[in-house]
Amino acid sequence: MRRKPTKAVLVLQYGILILGALFAIYPLWFALIASGRTGDRLYTLNLAGMFVPLEWTFENYRTMLFDRPLLTWLRNSLYVAGITTVVSLIVTTSAAFAFSRFKFYGREFGLILLLAIQTFPGVLALVAVAQLLTALGLYGKHEGLILAYTSTTLVFSTWNMKGYFDTIPVELEEAAQIDGCGPVQSFILIALPLARPALAVTALLGFLAGWGDFIFASVLVPAPDSMKLVVPGLYSMANSQSVPWGYFAAGGLLIIIPTILVFLFLQRYLESGLTVGGVKG
Structure with missing residues (x-):
């Protein structure tokens, strides 16, 4: 006892x-x-x-709301973070489901390669990413930043989603296919609803990757105020003579509101045990 x-x-x-x-x-x-x-x-x-x-x-x-371009920075960050979240969800769920359900040549090597990539800090690839975006004509554009953020979230999110798909009984999808569903329909109607907790985590990681970053945003989009994201925008208000601490503090508190709202919206999906009882004994 x-x-x-x-x-x-x-x-x-x-x-x-x-x-x-x-x-x-x-x-x-x-x-x-x-x-x-x-x-x-x-x-x-x-x-x-x-x-x-x-x-x-x-x-x-x-001052931050009406005299400084904070609302413009917030709009840019919401655009980048939102698109990054959607693209990450689409690519990650598709890749993770393929790794979980299908056996194909190079599957094990692909999983090990993703794990090896995860061990390197993303900032080490900053120069290479900048060169690739320049070659694609996306350097200095929000679309290039979205591509960079999506690539940084794919590795962990794919492993996380793959592990969750492994816990979902494949018998559920087989039963749906017997009832007339195709592979794509069983994936959309059966696997995705049961994987809502993992989808919520992936969405949160995608949003945070595009919202609170400073290094990638400041290097890949060295743009005027109309193109800046919110974190580099706040940093740009400082100069060598003075630092507007009051503005920094007010702006910092304002920019955490969207993150809190996203977390509160996704919190109800961050639960486990959705597959318990899914298969009758």
């Missing part, structure tokens, strides 16, 4: 959890406080002001 922890152990455990939570939440809280300070002040001489907003103004938010 498992022994219950003592009060001292419980106090220690909860203390560690509370400290960890505070450590994770404080940067966001600090950004919230800094976004409401007047001017470009990041710190305050008042110690209490480091933890409690003693003064507050929405001027930084107004």
